[in-house]
Amino acid sequence: MKFDKEEWKKKLEERLLEKFSVSLKDASPFEIYRALGETVMSFIARDWYETKKEYSKTKQAFYFSSEFLMGRALGNNLINLGIDKEIQEFLKELEIDYNQIEDEEEDAALGNGGLGRLAACFMDSLATLNLPGQGYSIRYRNGIFNQYLRDGYQVEKPETWLKYGDVWSVMRPEDEVIVNFGNTSVRALPYDMPIIGYGTKNINTLRLWEAHSIVDLDLGVFNQQDYLHATQDKTLAEDISRVLYPNDSTDEGKKLRLRQQYFFVSASLQDIMKNFKKVHGREFSKIPEFIAIQLNDTHPVIAIPELMRILVDVEGVLWEDAWEIVKKTFSYTNHTILAEALEKWWIGLYQEVVPRIFQITEGIHNQFKNELAKLYPNDTDRQNRMQIIQGNMIHMAWLAIYGSHKVNGVAELHTEILKNRELKDWYELYPEKFLNKTNGITQRRWLLKSNPQLSSYITELIGDAWIKNLSELKKLEQFLDDEKVLNKIWDIKIEKKKELVEYLRETQGIDINPKSIFDVQVKRMHEYKRQLLNIFQVYNLYQQLKQNPNMDFTPTTYIYGAKAAPGYKVAKGIIRLINDVAQIVNGDDEIKDKLKVVFIENYRVTVAEKIFPAADISEQISTAGKEASGTGNMKFMLNGAITLGTLDGANVEIAKEAGEENEYIFGMRVEDIDELRKKGYDPRFPYNNITGLKQVVDALIDGSLSDLGSGIYREIHSLLMERGDQYFVLEDFEDYRRKQREINRDYKNKISWAKKMLKNIANAGKFSSDRTILEYANEIWDIKETKIK
The missing domain is CATH 3.40.50.2000 (Glycogen Phosphorylase B;)
Structure with a gap:
């Protein structure tokens, strides 16, 4: 769409007078948002009509x-119309903050x-x-x-x-x-x-x-x-x-x-x-x-x-x-x-x-x-x-x-x-x-809109054809040994982490270290997605840091976001458990600079647009054979996060595209689970034989953690120990913990880590929804x- 500044200003003024009886200079952010939206709708009306007629x-x-x-629709629509930068500049000239206008949209x-x-x-x-x-x-x-x-x-x-x-x-x-x-x-x-x-x-x-x-x-x-x-x-x-x-x-x-x-x-x-x-x-x-x-x-x-x-x-x-x-x-x-x-x-x-x-x-x-x-x-x-x-x-x-x-x-x-x-x-x-x-996912929202810094740099390196043909990203592989490019990719990630830090400070009063590893699991709360395995590992890590305060450890922030279905008692109990662990860890002065646990309230698309670009680690840890595909894994990959995951759903194809050496793959495969089920799985074996695991599981019922009398922790304990641990949380614990330690060591090597990031971005082309829809x-x-x- 061609952008005519005077025409847009005229239409905006008309809309504000018609709808709210205010001028542009006196309008509130909400009124400007509504008028801007209606102006977009008026400009696309003819094309919308013609499209329906042709179809x-x-x-x-x-x-x-x-x-x-x-x-949200406003930002995405302006990007797809090709006028987002012009609108932002136009509003800036009028001393109007575009971000404030965009935030008016639910x-x-x-x-x-x-x-x-x-x-x-x-x-x-x-x-x-x-x-x-x-x-x-x-x-x-x-x-x-x-x-x-x-x-x-x-x-x-x-x-x-x-x-x-x-x-x-x-x-x-x-x-x-x-x-x-x-x-x-x-x-x-x-x-x-x-x-x-x-x-x-x-x-x-x-x-x-x-x-x-x-x-x-x-x-x-x-x-x-x-x-x-x-x-x-x-x-x-x-x-x-x-x-x-x-x-x-x-x-x-x-x-x-x-x-x-x-x-x-x-x-x-x-x-x-x-x-x-x-x-x-x-x-x-x-x-x-x-x-x-x-x-x-x-x-x-x-x-x-x-x-x-x-x-x-x-x-x-x-x-x-x-x-x-x-x-x-x-x-x-x-x-x-x-x-x-x-x-x-x-x-x-x-x-x-x-x-x-x-x-x-x-x-x-x-x-x-x-x-x-x-x-x-x-x-x-x-x-x-x-x-x-x-x-x-x-x-x-x-x-x-x-x-x-x-x-x-x-x-x-x-x-x-x-x-x-x-x-x-x-x-x-x-x-x-x-x-x-x-x-697949649309790169227009999950890279072009949510990560303008990385989008601009990719375009600078290989041109903008990737916006409509994501396989173009493969051209980035020519820069895998270019330290200038790798440093820039790293710097962009830090910038996006700082933005997320600022957002969390403003919305939840949480302060986190942008130089720490951002280890992220955001998705529906469900037993098979194994947020429980994640928080067990964090609690075990906390205990290790308490016992050995001088252990070599890269500061890490574990970030969660998830809604539990209103009638799903166990899922709600896991949310409570994560927040219980967060309270203990974040309130410990000896630990707070090394380890942090954050649960982001009301996870939704607008928040996801801030999280995916900021993540270092993409937690995709479902029990093998349970996740059909996943698409969060693709959004993380596109933004340079490294997958920590089982060979489940599309993780298999992500590892194949970027190379398993550029991900952290752990846990039983589908065939391993089938074999273990045939032999008979007893969760008491890992419980009794894996160092530290018994202490973590027992914390559910020994008073170390508090469910405020609801009894839900006892039910989770029963699901694991008496009802067979059907999602193999305990069986996969040791391998998962081992990969977490590997990540903690590897992150210290900035260039090597940035190379993994670039390898993932360059090989995300397969995961465009354009390819799927074709x-x-x-x-x-x-x-x-x-x-x-």
């Missing part, structure tokens, strides 16, 4: 995801973890590559939650990102649809967010649905002065789009989750079908020629029976013909190996919430059951374990595989595990359906580049 003529991909973790509360951030990166790549694609999800009014710490415990408060509306959303009431449940109906009101590609005029769309009641007020009940019940229907309807992943530990929570899933896929499919019919009429056999729908994990899999309902019940298509259309239209991404994350629904609940969808699901089940009987007449065990409905449960992953033409894993190791173990039956039946699509486009969706004129 309607060709095949499009529709990405169904329960979450899109977008982060993170869009539409996601939680890697699943949602991957979806957001994919949206950026689709637009940048001029590919006809659109996202669909829910417009969560209160997101997942804002996290606060009280006495070391996680406290959840609602995210209120929409309290003043959202400048980046456009309401589309003309596209409102009705979603019918068993005994009620709700209005689905769409809001469109523009997805601006880098260096292109194409503007893609993320459509988000907000739930509203058919009638907001029962006036008769209100006039009887029963005010609570007069708005009951409105409240129940709006609950559907209120919170991401509501606590589902009760039946009511489960019903709400199912309503959410059905609400968003039904609204989205009605929308897609309406637009298809505008162009192609009733030629429904052409649907797979013009529509590809990607199911991002099992949350949106109810879309398969819903499309069958629309085709059969609404449009009168024969069942057999409708099923052929459905299979060719859908594809499914599996994001997990964890059995508990492969969604299953109790049929009684399903019947109550979506009775017609249950009937159709049952029809699909019976159809497949008959196919299995013909395929495996002498193997009833196989027939039974592959059935979609087993006992009283509907297996959504089985429904997804049966109803899709492609099924993909998200890292090479993950896909192989799916094919050879978790989904072995299915792979043997449908080998042509299975393929790998290693995840693979989806060519091998799954069959969509082509469509540039607007």
Whole structure:
């Protein structure tokens, strides 16, 4: 976009007068932020309209995801429009601090973890590559939650990102649809967010649905002065789009989750079908020629029976013909190996919430059951374990595989595990359906935006082609022995560490040493991700430093950031444990200059943009075979952090690309774990035989650490010692501790360490979401580049 300073100033002044009745010189930072956002929206309006028009003529991909973790939009949009520096300079001339303006924007509360951030990166790549694609999800009014710490415990408060509306959303009431449940109906009101590609005029769309009641007020009940019940229907309807992943530990929570899933896929499919019919009429056999729908994990899999309902019940298509259309239209991404994350629904609940969808699901089940009987007449065990409905449960992953033409894993190791173990039956039946699509991240947000210092230096060394083709980074390898370059890479890292130090001082009152090693683990809090292994090692290290104050040790800061699901008691206990250890370590005057423990409150995209560029060590320590891919590992790598990890998920490919000698790989491999399980694993063996481990584990129950009477530490102790340590925390402890000591020694050699950093940056090219999306486009969706004129 060309930047005309006078035109921008005029538009800004107009917006401020229209919306707030203030001049530019008198406007508050919030008012300027809103006016700036609206000005951007006005400049892109024509291109957005033209993009939609062009895409309607060709095949499009529709990405169904329960979450899109977008982060702030202003800075990213200005970068992708190519006017970020001009805007900052323009505001500076007006004596306006751009950073203050950017800080007025709340993170869009539409996601939680890697699943949602991957979806957001994919949206950026689709637009940048001029590919006809659109996202669909829910417009969560209160997101997942804002996290606060009280006495070391996680406290959840609602995210209120929409309290003043959202400048980046456009309401589309003309596209409102009705979603019918068993005994009620709700209005689905769409809001469109523009997805601006880098260096292109194409503007893609993320459509988000907000739930509203058919009638907001029962006036008769209100006039009887029963005010609570007069708005009951409105409240129940709006609950559907209120919170991401509501606590589902009760039946009511489960019903709400199912309503959410059905609400968003039904609204989205009605929308897609309406637009298809505008162009192609009733030629429904052409649907797979013009529509590809990607199911991002099992949350949106109810879309398969819903499309069958629309085709059969609404449009009168024969069942057999409708099923052929459905299979060719859908594809499914599996994001997990964890059995508990492969969604299953109790049929009684399903019947109550979506009775017609249950009937159709049952029809699909019976159809497949008959196919299995013909395929495996002498193997009833196989027939039974592959059935979609087993006992009283509907297996959504089985429904997804049966109803899709492609099924993909998200890292090479993950896909192989799916094919050879978790989904072995299915792979043997449908080998042509299975393929790998290693995840990726957008370098525009995770390097260009979050690390301008490193971005500028890379461009100085090799040009700026890497911004749209990340494999260009390979050219940096020519500088691996150039000490001037290595020193500069080191200096940039120190600068980013100082920025994080300043942020933590301002927001949490924590002071840390920027010259210490920043060892970082930021991700969802979950037992398989093994934050517990990390904090055990830190506590053991603290004890060693107390016993031997003069030991040779490079000062280290251990940084954590994570939210635990509201109903996940053990995960919340681990957060408490980290903060308990932090209190002991940080409060010890003998240790404070050597060791520090920091838990960052309310981890989110905006904070992540400060953390990834500042990290020295990327903790990717999940139990081998449990992490599907990970994308945080890629963001760290791109910013020059070294991976300390197991050979799990995409860590395998990171080590392969940059060389295992440039990472710190530890722990059992998948095959080692399989072997140990066969032999029988007894956690008491490492507990009794690894120096210092018994003392760490016993601290959970001997009073050394305090859970303030909650009993959660005793439960964690029981999970390890009495219930089998299923994530092998104790078994991997010694190898993990050994790698930590290696890191501590190696960091002293500045040039050698900087060379590892540069080697990682130079070999991060594979992990661009542009590469991933091109693979989806060519091998799954069959969509082509469509540039607007």
